[in-house]
Amino acid sequence: MPDHASVGWIDIIVILAYLSITAYLGWLGYRGTRSAADFLIGGRSAHPIIMAVSYGATFISTAAIVGFGGVAGLFGMSLLWLTFLNIGVGILIAFIVLGEPTRRLGHHLGAHTFPELLGLRYQSRAIQIFAGALIFLFMPLYAAAVMTGGSVFAATQFGLDFEVALLIFALITAAYVIPGGIKAVMYTDTFQGLVMVLAMLFLLVFTYSSLGGVTEAHRALAEMQDMVPAPLAQIGHQGWTRMPAFGWGAPRYDLWWTVITAIILGVGIGVLAQPQLVVRFMTVRSRRELDRAVPIGAVFILLMTGTPFLVGSLANAWFAQHGPPLHGKLVQVLDPEKDHALVELMQKTDSGAWSAILNPKTQTPATAALIVTERQESEDVQGSRLELVGGRSSVVTYVKGDADKIIPTFIATALPHWFGAIFFLALLAAAMSTLSSQFHTIGTAAGRDLYERIAVKGQPREPSIRVMRLAILVGLFIAVTISYSVRQEYVIARFTAIFFGLCAASFLPAYLGGLFSRRVTKAGALASMTVGLLVSLFWLLLVKSKEAGAIGLVQLVTGGKTSILADHPNWPAVDPIVIALPAAFLTLILVSAFTRPPDEEHLQRCFPETR
Amino acid sequence: MLGLDDPFVLAAYLGIIALAVLSILYGLIRRNAARDEITEEDRQWALEEKKVDDEI
Numbered sequence: 029m030p031d032h033a034s035v036g037w038i039d040i041i042v043i044l045a046y047l048s049i050t051a052y053l054g055w056l057g058y059r060g061t062r063s064a065a066d067f068l069i070g071g072r073s074a075h076p077i078i079m080a081v082s083y084g085a086t087f088i089s090t091a092a093i094v095g096f097g098g099v100a101g102l103f104g105m106s107l108l109w110l111t112f113l114n115i116g117v118g119i120l121i122a123f124i125v126l127g128e129p130t131r132r133l134g135h136h137l138g139a140h141t142f143p144e145l146l147g148l149r150y151q152s153r154a155i156q157i158f159a160g161a162l163i164f165l166f167m168p169l170y171a172a173a174v175m176t177g178g179s180v181f182a183a184t185q186f187g188l189d190f191e192v193a194l195l196i197f198a199l200i201t202a203a204y205v206i207p208g209g210i211k212a213v214m215y216t217d218t219f220q221g222l223v224m225v226l227a228m229l230f231l232l233v234f235t236y237s238s239l240g241g242v243t244e245a246h247r248a249l250a251e252m253q254d255m256v257p258a259p260l261a262q263i264g265h266q267g268w269t270r271m272p273a274f275g276w277g278a279p280r281y282d283l284w285w286t287v288i289t290a291i292i293l294g295v296g297i298g299v300l301a302q303p304q305l306v307v308r309f310m311t312v313r314s315r316r317e318l319d320r321a322v323p324i325g326a327v328f329i330l331l332m333t334g335t336p337f338l339v340g341s342l343a344n345a346w347f348a349q350h351g352p353p354l355h356g357k358l359v360q361v362l363d364p365e366k367d368h369a370l371v372e373l374m375q376k377t378d379s380g381a382w383s384a385i386l387n388p389k390t391q392t393p394a395t396a397a398l399i400v401t402e403r404q405e406s407e408d409v410q411g412s413r414l415e416l417v418g419g420r421s422s423v424v425t426y427v428k429g430d431a432d433k434i435i436p437t438f439i440a441t442a443l444p445h446w447f448g449a450i451f452f453l454a455l456l457a458a459a460m461s462t463l464s465s466q467f468h469t470i471g472t473a474a475g476r477d478l479y480e481r482i483a484v485k486g487q488p489r490e491p492s493i494r495v496m497r498l499a500i501l502v503g504l505f506i507a508v509t510i511s512y513s514v515r516q517e518y519v520i521a522r523f524t525a526i527f528f529g530l531c532a533a534s535f536l537p538a539y540l541g542g543l544f545s546r547r548v549t550k551a552g553a554l555a556s557m558t559v560g561l562l563v564s565l566f567w568l569l570l571v572k573s574k575e576a577g578a579i580g581l582v583q584l585v586t587g588g589k590t591s592i593l594a595d596h597p598n599w600p601a602v603d604p605i606v607i608a609l610p611a612a613f614l615t616l617i618l619v620s621a622f623t624r625p626p627d628e629e630h631l632q633r634c635f636p637e638t639r
Numbered sequence: 640m641l642g643l644d645d646p647f648v649l650a651a652y653l654g655i656i657a658l659a660v661l662s663i664l665y666g667l668i669r670r671n672a673a674r675d676e677i678t679e680e681d682r683q684w685a686l687e688e689k690k691v692d693d694e695i
Contacts, residue, residue, distance in 0.1 A: 037653065046655070076666075104648075105643070105648045105651070106647070106648060108648065108650070108652055108654075108655060109651045111651070111655045112651055112654045112655050112658065115655060115658040115662065116658050117658060118656065118660060119660075120661075120662060120665075124665070128673075133678050134684070135681050135684040136680065138683075138684060138687065139690055140684075140687065140691050216682070242641060242642070243641050243642040244642065245642070245644035246641055246643050249641060249642075250643070250644060269642070269643050269644065269645060269648055270644070270645040270648060271647045271648060273644055276648065277674070288685055310688075311682070311685075311688065313675070313677060314673065314674065314675040314676065314677070315673035315674065315675075316669075316670075316671065316672075316675040317672040317675070318673075319666060319669040320669075320670060321666075322662050322666045322669075323662050323663040323666030323667070324664050324666075325662070326658065326659045326661075326662030326663070327662070329664070330656075330658075331653055333640055334655055407668030412658045438682070472691070476691070530690055538647035543690065
């Protein structure tokens with residue numbers, strides 16, 4: 029789509045400068061204080077900016093920026109509710125309510141991984157192994173989302189094939205996470221976080237100013253309400269500045285259930301039970317440090333998610349005003365006053381005649397809504413006269429409905445090329461800080477929570493570095509394979525939502541119960557985790573049509589349908605978290621009520637403060 | 640207001656700004672409110688964490 033996609037000398041210089049600074053900071057950190065643990069050992073306090081930005085950089089990745097930003101481009105500004113939860117739940121509740129109890133419990137029990145925290149709290153090797161296995165098996169899905177986001181951007185920005193971009197991205201990731209980058213070098217994380225902040229600020233200001241200011245930009249987007257593509261309008265899309273239609277029992281409400289339950293709740297709540305984020309609280313020195321990190325964390329998340337969600341939505345207005353002209357045959361006038369029209373898209377052939385552009389899925393002429401700017405008499409390839417209309421459309425038309433390409437295409441088309449290189453670095457920073465913590469978590473899950481815990485002849489095994497490294501390599505290979513093979517509708521956001529939802533349903537009840545209740549039992553926690561996981565998997569395999577349809581098992585069971593509840597709208601659009609999380613909480617409460625509570629001595633060790 | 644007609648979208652737009660402001664106020668008010676001391680247990684935990692980190 030962008031006509032200036034290439035790698036220039038400026039791009040190479042900017043990227044090399046960035047990598048050199050990162051390497052230098054990493055080397056500096058390697059020699060001295062580098063991680064949160066070093067700060068603690070030294071008895072010093074990490075600056076709240078370092079703590080908050082490093083947490084935020086682990087949280088935010090290309091999945092949020094490219095994946096969810098693209099979803100906002102498709103579905104509109106309702107995605108801002110995810111930013112609301114990201115700040116309200118991911119920062120305020122996480123830091124203020126969960127941070128200090130997690131830190132204290134982790135230190136009292138000597139836990140260093142999330143599965144270990146759960147295992148020690150409930151005195152259960154099975155719980156630790158269960159959690160470690162779940163992380164090892166499913167974290168690569170989330171890592172794949174992050175890698176796809178970076179690769180789609182690099183492919184669009186530098187005019188590469190997706191496969192080539194993915195290979196390069198995988199090599200950079202391997203070089204970063206295998207030799208030393210995997211160590212939590214907080215200065216490097218902070219530098220990367222600051223690059224991300226500056227890039228987002230520029231992007232936000234540029235987008236609003238190029239559309240005439242905040243109110244004007246929103247108004248322009250609101251006026252495109254009738255230009256929503258028909259397939260989206262049929263499932264409840266009411267315009268990019270409006271919430272999807274709410275209701276139950278008809279396909280026209282599907283989008284509301286998709287946006288609210290999968291995109292917003294799944295990720296918004298799921299963040300509380302993200303293993304790589306929970307362990308961050310244990311590396312904090314004190315409650316005071318957590319309190320001080322709240323403002324910076326909130327502003328960081330506001331910029332990192334609010335900006336792409338706004339820019340993704342506003343990209344529709346930008347392309348409708350400044351995008352490359354499109355042409356087509358008039359099908360229907362949508363709004364005569366605004367000159368909005370539905371056209372069958374056409375392209376000029378070498379002979380100068382116009383031929384229809386076919387929709388690759390349906391092999392019928394592709395249609396799109398245009399803001400008409402020109403009309404002319406012309407002729408098609410059959411030699412028939414036609415009234416050719418020209419104009420511009422929403423970004424959704426330009427990316428052919430592929431949400432993952434919306435942010436990359438907007439950056440490559442609308443912004444100066446030098447900014448594309450900077451933004452790529454911001455994305456690389458976002459990806460690397462998240463990927464390093466993901467692979468660190470995969471490594472420790474395999475080594476510490478699985479290998480060491482799975483006893484041989486009743487004896488736990490000695491720590492094995494080789495197992496951890498091997499697990500990281502296997503995880504990387506799986507993530508790249510998934511990223512290479514699965515390219516479907518807004519797959520980045522969906523993979524992220526699946527992983528966050530699985531973590532929430534499987535871990536959240538047991539985690540919260542472990543922090544705040546003396547009555548929750550080992551059996552209750554294990555049963556809750558099992559129910560959360562099984563209900564989620566059942567829903568993903570057989571009910572939620574997008575995922576179940578892609579996996580394929582449900583078609584075998586139902587004889588071709590994409591959900592066992594296909595005849596009961598809107599169930600196939602509902603995310604597993606809506607069913608699995610309450611089921612897991614209920615299981616925790618019920619099973620704990622009927623099983624023997626933990627012994628007082630152990631509880632005293634967990635909560636010595638409440639003597 | 641702000642060119643946003645849908646009250647739920649407007650609420651989200653203003654809500655994220657309000658939450659960020661609330662977070663800033665929280666940080667300012669609680670700046671020195673909580674205790675800040677490192678116990679021997681914290682230090683032992685950090686030493687073990689460093690060992691795990693270094694091993695990888």
